[in-house]
Amino acid sequence: MEKSLLIIIPLVMGYILDLIIGDPDNWPHPVRVFGNAIAAGDKWLNKSTHRFLKGLLLAVTLCLATYLFFHFLNDALLSINSWLFIAVNSIWVWYGLANNALITEGRNVFRVLEKDGLEAGRKQLSRIVGRDTAQLTAQQIRIAVLETMSENLSDGVIAPLFFYALGGIPAMMTYKMINTMDSMIGYRSEKYEQFGKFAARLDDVANFIPARITAVIMVLVTGSYHGFQFILKYGNLHKSPNAGYPESALAGIMDCRFGGPNIYHGVLVEKPFIGKNDRIIDAKEIEKVVWINHKTCFLMILVIIVCYCL
Numbered sequence: 001m002e003k004s005l006l007i008i009i010p011l012v013m014g015y016i017l018d019l020i021i022g023d024p025d026n027w028p029h030p031v032r033v034f035g036n037a038i039a040a041g042d043k044w045l046n047k048s049t050h051r052f053l054k055g056l057l058l059a060v061t062l063c064l065a066t067y068l069f070f071h072f073l074n075d076a077l078l079s080i081n082s083w084l085f086i087a088v089n090s091i092w093v094w095y096g097l098a099n100n101a102l103i104t105e106g107r108n109v110f111r112v113l114e115k116d117g118l119e120a121g122r123k124q125l126s127r128i129v130g131r132d133t134a135q136l137t138a139q140q141i142r143i144a145v146l147e148t149m150s151e152n153l154s155d156g157v158i159a160p161l162f163f164y165a166l167g168g169i170p171a172m173m174t175y176k177m178i179n180t181m182d183s184m185i186g187y188r189s190e191k192y193e194q195f196g197k198f199a200a201r202l203d204d205v206a207n208f209i210p211a212r213i214t215a216v217i218m219v220l221v222t223g224s225y226h227g228f229q230f231i232l233k234y235g236n237l238h239k240s241p242n243a244g245y246p247e248s249a250l251a252g253i254m255d256c257r258f259g260g261p262n263i264y265h266g267v268l269v270e271k272p273f274i275g276k277n278d279r280i281i282d283a284k285e286i287e288k289v290v291w292i293n294h295k296t297c298f299l300m301i302l303v304i305i306v307c308y309c310l
Contacts, residue, residue: 004308014093022100051194070170098156132263142281150250159210211242215249221295227252
């Protein structure tokens with residue numbers, strides 16, 4: 001079988017599985033295994049002195065172990081049967097993509113907010129954001145959802161696809177390990193300032209190109225010149241070196257304002273505003289964002305397929 005098909009077929013099948021099934025709660029998932037390994041390393045190493053070096057050691061070890069595990073697993077599968085390789089890799093692609101889950105969570109916040117009120121909306125939002133939600137207004141909740149969906153369109157969809165295109169499942173899953181480490185220990189807190197610093201910087205490097213690809217594809221699929229202007233004007237103003245780009249693209253496409261101060265773990269964090277039009281977000285506008293996500297994901301997959309067919 002041609003090597004290109006060993007990449008293309010699992011990509012398409014995994015994408016279809018994500019569209020149909022998504023990421024059901026309580027199903028087994030490799031990211032949960034990654035999380036358990038990170039938590040064990042945190043408990044074992046994050047104490048006493050030399051925390052930065054211990055965090056670096058943990059990050060390098062887990063990334064190397066992840067890559068080698070999936071590399072040798074793929075070698076073993078391919079030596080048995082090409083179709084077995086394709087079937088297993090299709091499942092890994094499905095696990096690696098989070099587009100359906102991201103869309104479902106975003107829709108759920110909007111739905112719960114409209115149906116059950118402000119307190120229920122705040123509680124639902126707390127499932128998908130790191131900021132404190134207890135004092136947020138309905139407008140702030142909707143803005144938080146849109147910000148999260150744009151940022152995670154990069155982290156949870158385009159970045160995994162980017163690394164899959166570069167190095168197949170081993171690279172895709174290594175990226176997922178990096179991203180999981182950042183979400184668990186990449187905080188600027190007393191506990192993780194040193195221990196999680198390398199993991200956080202590694203995540204910044206890994207997402208540098210995918211974040212910008214995400215922003216460009218978003219404006220391409222919507223034909224939004226306003227979105228492109230926002231990328232150039234606001235993309236590099238965000239505290240994160242990457243999150244500002246997809247957020248700026250969506251703020252420009254939607255002609256609204258993102259950013260501003262928010263409370264994270266009891267601490268007020270000042271973020272620059274993205275855009276000036278502080279208009280009210282309508283409940284129905286979540287569907288426009290959903291289609292932006294779908295089209296961005298589809299175009300990225302199409303580009304990968306075309307590149308492997310050339």
